[in-house]
Amino acid sequence: MxxxxxxxxxxxxxxxxxxxxxxxxxxxxxxxxxxxxxxxxxxxxxxxxxxxxxxxxxxxxxxxxxxxxxxxxxxxxxxxxxLARTFQVPALFTKLTVLENMLVVARGNPGESLFKAIFRGSWIKYEEELVEKAFRILDILNLSDLWDKRARELSGGQMKLLEIGRTLMCDxxxxxxxxxxxxxxxxxxxxxxxxxxxxxxxxxxxxxxxxxxxxxxxxxxxxxxxxxxxxxxxxxxxxxxxxxxxxxxxxxxx
Ligand SMILES: Nc1ncnc2c1ncn2[C@@H]1O[C@H](COP(=O)(O)OP(=O)(O)OP(=O)(O)O)[C@@H](O)[C@H]1O
Ligand SMILES: [Mg+2]
CATH class of the missing domain: 3.40.50.300 (P-loop containing nucleotide triphosphate hydrolases)
Known part of the structure; x- marks a missing residue:
């Protein structure tokens, strides 16, 4: 190598x-x-x-x-x-919204109920930061106005953009x-x-x-x-x- x-x-x-x-x-x-x-x-x-x-x-x-x-x-x-990737044919969660598609892929997402219960404060802060980051990326991709649309309602080009956005969420x-x-x-x-x-x-x-x-x-x-x-x-x-x-x-x- x-x-x-x-x-x-x-x-x-x-x-x-x-x-x-x-x-x-x-x-x-x-x-x-x-x-x-x-x-x-x-x-x-x-x-x-x-x-x-x-x-x-x-x-x-x-x-x-x-x-x-x-x-x-x-x-x-x-x-x-x-190592992240996008697909030639987008592989999104079609029933989830644009914002949800961005949030589910974030690496190290501590989506655990026990964790949430114990560390509620830091959990909320973590979530807020993720949402802010998602919107920063969606802005660049011209998708922020569509944040609450379901992925299946997007055009083909917008789906490709959302795929790029999801890869950028996970550092x-x-x-x-x-x-x-x-x-x-x-x-x-x-x-x-x-x-x-x-x-x-x-x-x-x-x-x-x-x-x-x-x-x-x-x-x-x-x-x-x-x-x-x-x-x-x-x-x-x-x-x-x-x-x-x-x-x-x-x-x-x-
Ligand atoms: N899952 C598969 N089953 C059978 N053949 C496949 C499969 N994936 C790719 N191939 C074949 O392998 C070859 C290379 O395909 P590939 O999709 O990698 O090309 P590509 O360079 O990405 O083409 P394009 O520019 O059209 O996307 C083609 O002959 C294709 O038909
Ligand atoms: Mg190809």
Whole structure:
């Protein structure tokens, strides 16, 4: 494992029946970066994030997070260790409100009746702080006016935003995002990216983001992996990768 990475996927393979989704993929997320994975449909991007976050066990290869080998750990254990994620199709509690969706995921939420009874004062303060934090994040995502709407009443783009909000509630070390800007209008997308950049710099959070909307996201990216047919086809700083003729042919010529 290479110590300069917060996440490192090493020689990962994953197949579904006869379909080989990942073929010997090695990819690292450096601390304090926003790193992007791009590639055509079906190139294995979501599968890689699923393997890193514990949804799938790799057939071969290892996953390291924050210096620990987490290969085969269940998703909840990886999450409590500080690695959060969003889904390509949002996985919200559809019957809960926007605010409730934000509050249920907060890490270390001491939602225990005995605890509440004994430490009532500190519990209330803790809850107040969580609600304040939730509203600060909802403000950035343009969702605070919708705080008491049920998640199922949101538009597709708003659901994606709420997913981002939930990951930010739990003070993660790193966040995996699967197409977070799909369905989000450009000016809001820029605000969100500015906010993520601030968190990266101020709170030391690292982001691994799958995104198709290169026009919006490229200026915010520190490093790019380009995947084709389950392999890492090219990698480097955005300006290097986007000038690579083979990448342009594989991507834009598709
Ligand atoms: N659960 C699954 N069962 C069977 N095949 C799967 C499964 N998940 C992914 N695949 C297959 O693995 C390959 C990679 O899919 P994946 O979803 O990782 O691609 P992607 O790069 O995220 O594509 P997109 O840009 O369309 O989201 C595809 O051929 C896909 O059909
Ligand atoms: Mg995908």
């Amino acid at each position: 290479e110590p300069e990475y917060i996440i490192y996927a090493e020689n990962v393979y994953k197949s579904f029946g006869g379909v080989v989704a990942l073929r010997n993929v090695s990819l690292g997320l450096r601390p304090r970066t926003i790193t992007m994975i791009i590639g055509p449909n079906g190139s294995g991007k979501t599968t890689l994030i699923n393997v890193i976050s514990g949804v799938y066990r790799p057939d071969r290869g290892r996953i390291f997070f924050d210096g620990t080998d987490i290969t085969g750990w269940p998703p909840h254990r990886i999450f409590s260790r500080g 993660p070390t790193a966040i995996l995002m699967d197409e977070p800007l799909a369905g989000v209008n450009p000016s809001l997308a820029y605000n969100i990216l500015e906010y993520l950049k601030n968190i990266r710099d101020r709170e030391n959070v690292s982001f691994l983001v799958i995104e198709h909307r290169l026009d919006i996201i490229l200026p915010y990216i520190d490093y790019v992996y380009f995947m084709v047919e389950g392999r890492v086809f090219a990698q480097g700083r955005p300006e290097e990768v986007m000038e690579n003729k083979a990448v342009l042919e594989a991507y834009l010529g598709e």
